[in-house]
Amino acid sequence: MTTPEPSRPASNVGDDLGLGLRLPGQGTLDERGRRRVHPVSPVVHGASSIPIGIILVIAFSTGAVSQLGAGGLLVSAGLVLLLAVVVTAWNYLVWRNTWYWFDADGDFRVDSGVITKRQRRLQLSRLQTVDVAQPLFARVFSMAELSVEVAGGNDSRAKLRYLPLDEARALRNEVLARAAGVRHDVGEAPEAPIVTVTPKDLAISLLLRSATAGLLLMTAAIVVFTVLSSGWGGLGVALITGGLPILLVITEFMKYFNFTVSESPDGLRLRFGLAKTEARTVPPGRVQAVEFVEPLLWRRQGWVRLRLNIAGVGGSDSNGNKEETVLIPVATREVADALVQRVFPGLDTSALAWQAAPDRSRRRSPIQWRRLAVAWDDSVFAARRGRITRRVAVIPHVRTQSVRVTQGPWERALDLASVHVDSTPGPVRISGFHLDAGRAREVADAQAVRARLGRAADRSIRWAAGEVAKEPSTHREPETS
Amino acid sequence: MGRSARYAGQMADRTDTAFTWTDGWTPVSPKLIAARRLALGLTYLLVVAGVVLLFVIPDVPRLVGWITLGVALVALGWLWWLIGRRVRSFGYAERDDDLLVTSGIMFRRLVIVPYGRMQLVDVKAGPIDRWLGVTTVQLHTAAATTDASIPGLEPDVAADLRDRLARRGEQRSAGL
Structure with a gap:
């Protein structure tokens, strides 16, 4: 073994129950070369x-x-x-x-x-x-x-x-x-650790997430208010508003404890967990979309969380639970940018030219309207939203599954429409909300073209080699309708 | 590139809203209106049963029955009218490299699905649909949010469309 496992003592791995026993069935192959899982x-x-x-x-x-x-x-x-x-x-x-x-x-x-x-x-x-x-x-x-x-x-x-x-x-x-x-x-494959999240940073970041912080603040208010007005009777509510976020923080803390990102030839390897340690390998080229999440109270530290859509993972796991696929639960902007570079080489979100939603979108989304914008360059499409928790979602043109334009009645009254670039199931949604309606359609149409050109140029997906060059012009099937 | 210029031309036609139809759009069959209205009618049999019950039960004042009947009739009329509008809002267009589907009155949407991204094409029809001869063609990509279904196609049109889409999908097939 070339890789030392610093997190696990050597005595832990190895034979079975540490009793030197080789239990029957273990390691044995049947006549077809099949193996069983461990008899324990x-x-x-x-x-x-x-x-x-x-x-x-x-x-x-x-x-x-x-x-x-x-x-x-x-x-x-x-x-x-x-x-x-x-x-x-x-x-x-x-x-x-x-x-x-x-x-x-x-x-x-x-x-x-x-x-x-x-x-x-x-x-x-x-x-x-x-x-x-x-x-x-x-x-x-x-x-x-x-x-x-x-x-x-x-x-x-x-x-x-x-x-x-x-x-x-x-x-x-x-x-x-x-x-x-x-x-x-x-x-x-040898692993080179890139970054580890310290327990302190993780704990602080989880407590400062907008929803958690809001609920905790509310709890404090409820406790003060109920004790002042009606004695201790109303504390039941505080148990829920206070207990729930704390429970969430603890669960997530245990889940992402000691989160380490390493580089290996197979791709990025993520290791994390306290009660249940997980090691997840993200093969290169499987990442479909990435999102920078930046809650209000993280901004002083300059922290962001990176979430991913990975084909085949996320959406929901085998138990039907929503699974959040995280590239890193909390990191400084520089570290996050460096990580994203490994997933999408050449991506620089700061260089994107944002096209903002028009001023009248204020009447549809009074808080976040200033942040609403879309942008694209030669390789990616990005959508920005959220005032309190800022979100920037990025999808490479190559990974575009489909493009949608939607318009609700309120948007319609203001002549606005939203553009969505669909990705595989996962936590990241790429939506440019409340753009000018005519503009939204132009953006969507242009994105379809960019996605096509991206697919044609891309080599990581299996276009039948050699047919790529001639494909766009030759296939003109006889139309029946 | 010539095709890009054509797209640009289409964009210029569209001045005010995002959902305007241009050349090459196909509406769905008006038979879908009949099919949906029939389905509505069948659902309304339950409502009729409820209203009748109101008149039969002795303790319920007559007025309650009449009011319920009135509300049910107004709702029926509104839904009847809405079905017509909703069905007429469905349209699709086959472009060289992608399929466009649009629908909705209150909540409008337009989906652009590149042929190369299609994973499978469903053709389905319920009992009422089959009886009246309308079929739904639904496209699936690797994204769950794509949601591109075209209801109300004549069965042979649907079969042709499915074959065309499958063929183009195969030619332009890309991985994830």
Whole structure:
């Protein structure tokens, strides 16, 4: 291994439970060269439902004890135990029936399912990302889950739960290497750390986000007001307005703890997390759009957050949760610009010539109208909005999926319209709001042309090579209508 | 480039608003009006049942029933009229490199979808639509927000459009 892992002690990785045991099934290949995930997986799965089990025992016993006395506790514990046995048996069957391997065509294959069999074939040429994550319970067993995601519809990812951490990493490297078409027996690609967010900066930045700061301020006001006017009765509201933002801050703090961006030959590698450590590799050329977010209270420090749209990631994760794909949760402007340069080489947002929304847009958006603007250069389109939290969203012309012009009744009365440049699902929306209506249409039409020219010139996407030059003029199919 | 000049020409025609149609735009079939009005009528059977119930239940004063009936009729008339306008607002244009779809009265929109970005083309028709001979063609790109659907096409027009779009999409296909 060429890469030292400073964050993890060496004793943590390595064999299984640290007992020197090689459990049956582990590492063994069947006659088709298929591999199983680690045999401790069913236990890890089971362990993650222990909290639920405890809650169930408590829930059952409060009911049962009142009716059956002390015996009720036994009955309920027995029921939960029975449930645990069933769950464990099921998990064991799931493990027995899960196989992964690389097939003869070089595709990554995962077979799974106990009752309904499922066979997935992930075409590595369409690989989007490979993540190694360590949920809390897996971490206890020094296990990790690997998810492999290819371009496609909603459910185009395969998750392997669980592999020993070093094996998960090795497999990730193998997947990345195979996708890149290089020899796959090379070790982990060396990483050069670029930037790490300190816990202090992260905590301060999260507390100063506009919504959080607003809610906390409101909470203080409510506490003062209720205590002065009606005693302690109204504090319930303060619990919600104060508790919610604090909870959000804590969740996000744990999620992005120790956020590190490193450079590796596979792309940018992001590592973060406290209870659940995640390592996400963003392959070059997969980033669809980027957004600079700058809340009001961050401006003194000159901080920004960078959010990304990555094809195949974001929108929502496997649990249906909105997933925010962040390039860095907080950074100074210079660091952020340098990072963006790696994603979109040559991008300089300060050099863009902004075309502002007309003055009459004030009557539609009295606060943010001064900030509303669009801009473009030879390679990107950008839209600016937000007065309190400033946002600048940038999309390369090549990545333009479609262009929309919309107009609500109020905009119509003012002869305004909005231009949207559509990107793949993700947190970044590129919208130039409330431009002059005629201008909006011109911008949209021109953007369609720029997107086409961008696609024609771009080599990172698979235009059939050689046809590019002649394509625009030759295809004129016979029209039937 | 010649084509850019043509786009510029189109832009010059459009003076005031963003949604003006120019040459090459196709409206959708007026049959869609009938289909949507029929669907509205079927929904209104429920409303009629509700109003009848108001008159049958003994404790409800007659006045309540009449007022409900009046409101329902006014709403029906308004929706009836609105369907006509909404359907007439749909239009599409096939340009050399992209498809344009526009619609809406209150909330207007115009979508420009490059052929090279189309991932799949859906052709669909519900039971009423099939009976009256109208079909919807929907375009999907990798963006969820694209939302380019053209309702109310004659089935053969829809099939032709789908084939043309698929062919052009293939010729100009680009990755993500």
